[in-house]
Amino acid sequence: MIKLPLMIGIFLLPLVAQADGFSAAAGEEFWNRTFVDTGSGQERRCASCHTSDPRQGGKHAKTGKPIAPMAPSVNPERLTDNRKIAKWFKRNCKWTLGRECTPREQGDLLAFLRSR
Numbered sequence: 001m002i003k004l005p006l007m008i009g010i011f012l013l014p015l016v017a018q019a020d021g022f023s024a025a026a027g028e029e030f031w032n033r034t035f036v037d038t039g040s041g042q043e044r045r046c047a048s049c050h051t052s053d054p055r056q057g058g059k060h061a062k063t064g065k066p067i068a069p070m071a072p073s074v075n076p077e078r079l080t081d082n083r084k085i086a087k088w089f090k091r092n093c094k095w096t097l098g099r100e101c102t103p104r105e106q107g108d109l110l111a112f113l114r115s116r
């Protein structure tokens, strides 16, 4: 009988993990969502510099400099260095949204990018 709670726990774990987990679909929606910069009235998206397909190379919206693809499937160096990820999340979210991304937004975005 001691095994019953354990079995229920094992059964429930995937459900809980899913409820807690991040969504690649939400991340994709966020990646393409348009934010309007209050100062300039300019429309900004993650996709402005990275394009809507992370497997494609992007182009910096301000400087025109090329940006290598974000998807680990075509660019295995991507999303391997947590400090780099945190640094660019901070900078790019501030530029795009006018604020930092929340932990949920970051998790959804990473789930989206890692799925590509």
Ligand code: HEC
Residues within 6 Å of the ligand: 031, 044, 045, 046, 047, 048, 049, 050, 060, 061, 062, 067, 068, 077, 078, 079, 080, 081, 084, 085, 088, 089, 092, 093, 095, 096, 097, 109
């Ligand atoms: C103004 C242009 C621009 C916008 C808009 C932009 N990025 Fe970036 N992003 C860059 C540049 C430049 C780099 C660093 C150059 C590189 O690594 O190729 C970078 C790098 C990153 C990285 C680092 C990935 C790694 O492991 O190498 C992540 C993650 C990232 N961007 C996510 C985002 C997200 C999420 C958004 C939207 C909130 C966004 N970016 C919007 C220009 C931009």
